[in-house]
Amino acid sequence: MKRIAFNLMAWTIVLVTAFPLIWMVITSVKPQFELFRIPPTFWPEEITFEHYRRLLWETPFLLFMRNSLILSFSTTVLVVGVATLGAHSLVRFRYPGRERLAQLVLFTYLLPSVVLILPLYLMMVWLGVANSLLSLVIAYTSFALPYALWLLRSFMQGIPDDLESAALVDGATRMEAFFDVILPQALPGIISTSLFTFILSWNEYLYALVLVNTDSARPLTTGVMSMLVSSFNIEWSLLMAASVMMSVPLIIIFAVLQKYLTRGFGAGGVKG
């Protein structure tokens, strides 16, 4: 009896927390006229995918999506590639300034983007790359690199030293040991770091707002918000459909790759 009551209570709380997201999905499949019913209907009386059709074919949504995909993939590949080498160096090599460097990484991981953004804006204008996806990739490394480096460092600290030593005794060079021994061991960590970096870039808003003001280079975050501002009367069902579509990659990651996410929680997202 007590068990059932506890389960009921727990699930009520879970559903209340998830309600805004459930409501988003429900709103996105309601016909426009049903939104303005008073009192509102909970279950749609009629399910329609009209908003999704319009979103995909009559708005620049697909263009924004393409931009977001290119942007997040490039940022992730660049950042995780560079950070894997860097983390390996921070964990396995000894040289002066190594500890300081690790501290600096943690410090930069906490830096507010509003401090960096104005100089970065000037830099992009000066380099002549303002208003392009390239400028965003460069700017995104400023928060993604410290993050990835910190996360990968904690993953790699978990790989026993003996593995590399054994390979070295067998006559491998340090680079061979890195590719043959460390990389396979670090792979799960690299995958979850990539996932987190991808999500971080996918959701970024401030840099995109400041650095890009043409549709051709706008990612989803600022793109969808511009659809809210530019329409005269706000079409909530269209915006909810856009929100659902925007969350699809997250849902996929959650459903398929969850074990990598939980691994990431343990390693570095929060240490304690």
Add this chain to the structure above:
Amino acid sequence: MLGVMLIAPCVLIFCAVIVYPLVSAVYLSLFNIFTPTLKGNFVGFQNYADLFAGEEFWRSLFNTLVWTVCTLFLQVVLGVAAALMLHQAIVFRALARSLILFPYFVSTVVAVLVWRWLFNDLYGILNHLMMWSGLLQMPLDWLGSMPNAMVSIVLVGAWKYFPFVVIAILARLQTIPDQLYEAATIDGAGAWARFTDVTLPQLKDVLMVVVLLRAIWDFKEFDLIYLMTGGGPLISTQTLPLMVYKEAFGLDAMGRATAVAVAMMAVMLVFMVLYLRRMGKEEAR
């Protein structure tokens, strides 16, 4: 030598996109720069003098503190409670966890759009539910008036970020040895006593870290507040990051904007140093 070569790309990128902008921000804050032309002249510490003499900076700092303290408090209370709940055996626990964690991973843009629709004064479900249950007589203007606007962003902030606390606490709960609870039960401790005497002391360290991290991140939050209220009504919910943006791109005063950013950074440095110290201690262990 190889070690230095491997870290070199990281260091180079760091210098280009973090160290240089950081130094440059301090430098720019000594100039008076017109944003559209990016032309300016040296004014020394005039930007800072103006800032500290005016009311807007202090008001924004005050708003930032109110927002940070309130939303952080809710995040921690809700986060610990939810973690304790999800630590128990409930049906479909994996699904329940995913649903609780989802708000943290969803884009702020999505969260804001959904909540603005929920808060909508005419057709929003929230006003309707509250009137239906008798909590409200009249529809409430959630975002356009004070103190409602501050309360609204604090609530949405708590909803969006409490899963972070859940993740951290849940991970720690799983490592508390069962024997501690068994011993306490034998000593006659009830459920509440077990919580205060066993669970809380065990959680103390991780809670410290979580509070510091979240304090830093809430303090610098831009997206959520900017998209929910834009700092309004007037400047009632304008926090320091929003003020930076407004000075730079609304009022075209790039120099003053960087001065605000640098001043904000100085306040944050306190938390950042505390956090770094803490992490330093843990690394040493």
